[in-house]
Amino acid sequence: MTGGGTIRYDGHVTKAALIVNAQSRSGARACSHAEDLLLALDVPLHAVHPLRDASRLVEVVEGAVEDGHDLVVLGGGDGTVSSVVDVLAHREVPMGLLPLGTANDFARTMHIPADLDGACRTIARGHVVDVDLGRCGGNFYVNRASAGLGAAVAQHMSPVLKRRVGPLAYPVATARALRRHRPFAATLEFPDGDHATMELTDLLQISVANGRYFGGGQLAAADAGIDDAMLDVSVLHNGSPLRLLSMARELRTGSTTDSSLVTHVRTGSVVVNTDEELPINVDGELVANTPQRFSVARNALHVVAPPTWTDGG
Structure with a gap:
């Protein structure tokens, strides 16, 4: 078909x-x-x-x-x-x-x-x-893969929390994860040659979205699609709680305007290396670790x- x-x-x-x-x-x-x-x-x-x-x-x-x-x-x-x-x-x-x-x-x-x-x-x-479909190494995924805060959120999610508070489980788990977060450094390499290598420090999260939505309705980008052969990469930099709250509101709209706290890249393939091995959250499940290559499996x-x-x- x-x-x-x-x-x-x-x-x-x-x-x-x-x-x-x-x-x-x-x-x-x-x-x-x-x-x-x-x-x-x-x-x-x-x-x-x-x-x-x-x-x-x-x-x-x-x-x-x-x-x-x-x-x-x-x-x-x-x-x-x-x-x-x-x-x-x-x-x-x-x-x-x-x-x-x-x-x-x-x-x-x-x-x-x-x-x-x-x-x-x-x-x-x-x-x-x-x-x-997105590919995280040998794993396919539909929505998003992330390292850093997103993986910590997955660790704090539980069937009991989901049953008790439903969609509010995500902000609850995020608040818990933020309390224990340690900033990290990363290098992003682009095998297709569409972007220069990026050296990044003091990071909160790196996410690589294949689909349009993730995290309970958050937009990967205002014009993101699940059949555009592209990945939407969002790099979140560490900041004060007040600035992070402002950033979270902005991200829910799908804004791709770079700021001191957010860097956006659209690409067909990216390799993520971190200063220490980090777990990767793939659509809510921890199934891989950095370093990892992300790509698109077309149609x-x-x-x-x-x-x-x-x-x-």
Whole structure:
């Protein structure tokens, strides 16, 4: 399937699998309701997997593809999506998404409705589009990878915190991470030769965004897209609490104007070296460490999107 091709359940998709991360914020109560909705909408479900053990997601998605399912309907949040895109990348099986997580930034990028009924209608009546994936070494991701504060935030997030405060878990975890943050130094190298090497000190965070949104609705850039073959790199410099608060407000608008606290770069590939090895947060999960190369996997993932989604999102 290629971008823009309409899903039709009269032959193109004949065997769908519903796989739900029942540990996600609303997954436990959503699986059976989604099954009923999808069947009522004539989606040909042949397998339903409500998973209480999130570590089995990759195994079950891989099994669904190997068993000949030509549509995988995935229920979960951004971490759930990111954990299985390595299985679906560069394969002809599209992914339908039920956004059941805390932030659901990938669903926001793809204009997929937040309510379960709307998401199921999108799967039944939408069209398939091709989107880029980011690559952090050998790991694919949909939204953003980050080192520094972003990785510390991931360490302070927990299922209990997400259940208790929902989207407010991000600012709560960020406040906790800031109290323990130690500034670091980094070198950014650009293998494509589109920018000069950058030597940076006293840093708070380096993030490399593939998608349009991350962190509960924060814009990577006002004109960021998930199919533009580019990464949006944001370097956050350390500063006083008051200046950091001002910077956070500015970043939520997607501003790419450089300042004393923020440096923006758009590129197809970047190598991040830090003065000491740092963990990297990839869509909410710590899966790699610096030094690391980030790049774009062009049109690597097929996703069922609503008619409102066009090139660039």
